[in-house]
Amino acid sequence: MLNKEIKEIISASKDRGWVLEPDAKRLFSIAGLDIPHFTRVNTAEDAIRFAKKIGYPVVCKVVSPLVIHKSERDGVAVGIMSDEEVTETFERFSGTDGFAGMLVEETLSGIELIVGAKIDYQFGPIIILGIGGVGVEIYRDIAMRMAPLAETDVELMVKCLRAHELLEGYRGSKPVNLKELGRLLARFSGLVMDLGEMIESIDLNPVICSSTKCVVADARIILKE
Amino acid sequence: MELEAVFKPKTMAVIGVSLTHGGHPANVVYNKNNLRHEAEVFAVNHRGGVLQGKTVYKRVSDIPEEIDLAVIATRAEIVPDIFQDCIEARVNGAVVISGGFAETGRGELQESLVSLAKKAGFPFIGPNCLGVYSPPYIDTLFIPSERIVRPDKGGVAFVSQSGGLLADQMVKFAGEGVGLSSAVSIGNKAMIRELDLLKYFAQDKETDVVAFYVEGFGRDEGRDFIAAAAHCPKPVIVLKSGKTIGGKRAVSSHTASMAGDYEVFSAVLAQYGVVEARNEFELLSFCEALSCYHGPIQGRIGIITGSGGHGALAVDACFSQGLSVPLLSERDQDEIRRSVSPRVQAIASFANPIDLTGSAVDEDFMAAAQFLSKKKEVDCVVILLLPYLPGITSDLGARLSQVYRREGKPLIAYVPHVERYRMFIEGFELNRIPVAHSIEGAVDMAEAMRRQQPC
Numbered sequence: 001m002l003n004k005e006i007k008e009i010i011s012a013s014k015d016r017g018w019v020l021e022p023d024a025k026r027l028f029s030i031a032g033l034d035i036p037h038f039t040r041v042n043t044a045e046d047a048i049r050f051a052k053k054i055g056y057p058v059v060c061k062v063v064s065p066l067v068i069h070k071s072e073r074d075g076v077a078v079g080i081m082s083d084e085e086v087t088e089t090f091e092r093f094s095g096t097d098g099f100a101g102m103l104v105e106e107t108l109s110g111i112e113l114i115v116g117a118k119i120d121y122q123f124g125p126i127i128i129l130g131i132g133g134v135g136v137e138i139y140r141d142i143a144m145r146m147a148p149l150a151e152t153d154v155e156l157m158v159k160c161l162r163a164h165e166l167l168e169g170y171r172g173s174k175p176v177n178l179k180e181l182g183r184l185l186a187r188f189s190g191l192v193m194d195l196g197e198m199i200e201s202i203d204l205n206p207v208i209c210s211s212t213k214c215v216v217a218d219a220r221i222i223l224k225e
Numbered sequence: 226m227e228l229e230a231v232f233k234p235k236t237m238a239v240i241g242v243s244l245t246h247g248g249h250p251a252n253v254v255y256n257k258n259n260l261r262h263e264a265e266v267f268a269v270n271h272r273g274g275v276l277q278g279k280t281v282y283k284r285v286s287d288i289p290e291e292i293d294l295a296v297i298a299t300r301a302e303i304v305p306d307i308f309q310d311c312i313e314a315r316v317n318g319a320v321v322i323s324g325g326f327a328e329t330g331r332g333e334l335q336e337s338l339v340s341l342a343k344k345a346g347f348p349f350i351g352p353n354c355l356g357v358y359s360p361p362y363i364d365t366l367f368i369p370s371e372r373i374v375r376p377d378k379g380g381v382a383f384v385s386q387s388g389g390l391l392a393d394q395m396v397k398f399a400g401e402g403v404g405l406s407s408a409v410s411i412g413n414k415a416m417i418r419e420l421d422l423l424k425y426f427a428q429d430k431e432t433d434v435v436a437f438y439v440e441g442f443g444r445d446e447g448r449d450f451i452a453a454a455a456h457c458p459k460p461v462i463v464l465k466s467g468k469t470i471g472g473k474r475a476v477s478s479h480t481a482s483m484a485g486d487y488e489v490f491s492a493v494l495a496q497y498g499v500v501e502a503r504n505e506f507e508l509l510s511f512c513e514a515l516s517c518y519h520g521p522i523q524g525r526i527g528i529i530t531g532s533g534g535h536g537a538l539a540v541d542a543c544f545s546q547g548l549s550v551p552l553l554s555e556r557d558q559d560e561i562r563r564s565v566s567p568r569v570q571a572i573a574s575f576a577n578p579i580d581l582t583g584s585a586v587d588e589d590f591m592a593a594a595q596f597l598s599k600k601k602e603v604d605c606v607v608i609l610l611l612p613y614l615p616g617i618t619s620d621l622g623a624r625l626s627q628v629y630r631r632e633g634k635p636l637i638a639y640v641p642h643v644e645r646y647r648m649f650i651e652g653f654e655l656n657r658i659p660v661a662h663s664i665e666g667a668v669d670m671a672e673a674m675r676r677q678q679p680c
Contacts, residue, residue, distance in 0.1 A: 018477070116478065120447075122443075123490070126484055144489060202478065203479050
């Protein structure tokens with residue numbers, strides 16, 4: 001069952017048709033998924049204060065109800081190392097249409113995956129797992145399954161990926177934590193089953209996975225019209 | 226839904242026969258069933274009269290016997306009245322050949338049939354369909370007898386959303402020696418849909434494999450179909466048309482863009498071990514293979530050949546299907562080498578493919594088949610049998626089949642399909658070993674079993 005706050009987030013976003021990133025992250029955090037340390041700021045000073053607290057480098061992202069794909073609008077800056085860069089970035093983002101603040105969050109390391117959901121006309125809720133990041137639609141390397149998923153489904157899904165070796169520890173890198181990824185998939189699929197007809201599709205992209213954890217670094221929820 | 230009377234009726238009324246126009250679809254159906262099938266047929270036309278010396282009844286309720294199945298080929302407008310009459314006469318079900326319903330925008334007329342039928346528990350197939358071919362009981366396909374090609378009675382039930390494709394596949398099943406238990410054209414599938422037929426054929430004793438041609442499912446219908454197919458004790462094969470790729474429409478998420486209708490369809494089938502046939506060639510090969518073998522395999526193929534070229538092409542075909550061809554260990558290779566005839570020992574290769582060369586005799590094929598059938602590294606054996614090798618006899622098909630009988634490991638044969646080699650083919654087929662007419666076809670048959678493995 002959905003809790004009250006999740007329902008509130010969804011209904012507050014209904015008119016826009018999609019859920020703003022900070023709200024989406026809050027929603028997934030309530031559902032038991034890991035999200036990065038982040039805050040939403042309205043001034044460069046607040047941004048610097050938070051960046052100092054969590055430590056450089058940080059990631060900054062624009063918040064705007066008019067910008068659904070942030071990277072396409074130059075609204076994501078990674079590897080920010082100093083107070084000056086934070087200020088610079090904040091000023092640049094301020095010029096974005098519909099500017100409604102900036103997210104400052106910790107820099108994570110690991111493999112970028114996509115975890116997504118879609119309510120399919122013929123088959124109902126579907127979960128995908130694949131190679132994520134900006135190039136997701138170029139690689140199109142995904143595995144799909146009908147929800148709900150069990151934690152053990154993750155192994156079969158990973159095996160279906162062309163790039164499965166990347167996750168299994170390629171050329172000396174540590175393998176991603178499949179147990180954590182399985183837990184994330186199962187929780188996510190449970191949430192998707194509960195959201196059901198309220199949503200059209202969801203992208204968790206990227207989900208950054210390392211040998212210790214899997215963190216939802218960005219999220220987009222498209223609501224049903 | 227009780228469908229036994231639809232597929233195996235003892236009595237059948239054909240409604241809409243013409244007294245003046247012998248080529249009317251209802252007359253075609255009446256004649257072919259009267260002359261060639263077991264069910265007793267009765268002609269119905271609202272004017273009454275006599276056709277070929279037999280009474281034409283004005284209404285189904287006038288027929289003095291209890292009727293199991295009504296085949297309706299009248300104008301669309303009067304079908305609801307006929308339904309009413311059939312329901313009153315306690316007919317057990319109907320096939321509605323008549324067109325002129327939802328497919329021409331008359332959804333309301335179609336809905337009126339559905340609500341009548343649902344209320345009365347009166348199952349019907351169609352409308353706008355070719356109907357049911359269910360030997361030896363009935364054949365409602367209104368294709369003239371002299372032009373239809375009928376496959377032998379066998380274990381495949383084929384359900385098609387397209388009547389044309391159904392008739393065409395029957396020709397191909399017949400050509401390939403694949404037997405049918407039933408073929409059903411479901412037309413507008415107003416009441417009886419894929420799921421109902423899956424449930425019926427799952428328990429039908431005459432059916433071993435259930436195959437579908439699907440254009441699309443209704444809302445969430447795929448979910449129910451998959452759940453039933455996953456629990457079906459028989460292999461389920463689906464050929465889907467309309468494989469439009471995702472990403473053509475403007476969608477706002479990556480997931481919606483990549484998980485298009487077909488991609489989801491295909492992935493969900495694989496998830497539950499429901500076998501997707503990607504084209505009509507696969508459909509045919511898969512039906513043939515899964516009529517013989519019901520269990521899934523991992524897809525580790527052992528290949529036995531009398532020609533290096535055939536072996537190499539078979540390996541290529543395996544790789545392109547995602548099947549593996551495991552290399553045999555030195556020890557295993559030595560063991561097979563010792564078991565074949567001396568002149569083959571020196572020239573053959575045993576790594577997998579096992580190429581016995583053109584000098585091989587029956588016993589060499591037998592020894593190699595026996596060996597691979599016992600190896601756990603291999604879960605299916607493909608034999609590329611070249612009937613023109615001088616050292617082999619036409620009995621080899623039957624002899625190799627004995628290896629399968631003994632060991633139980635799936636065996637698939639390739640034999641060129643010409644009349645001269647009939648005896649090789651029969652030797653396999655009489656023992657329920659599938660025989661392909663191409664190398665790729667043989668590999669496809671192995672792939673059919675692998676696709677039953679949920680992934």
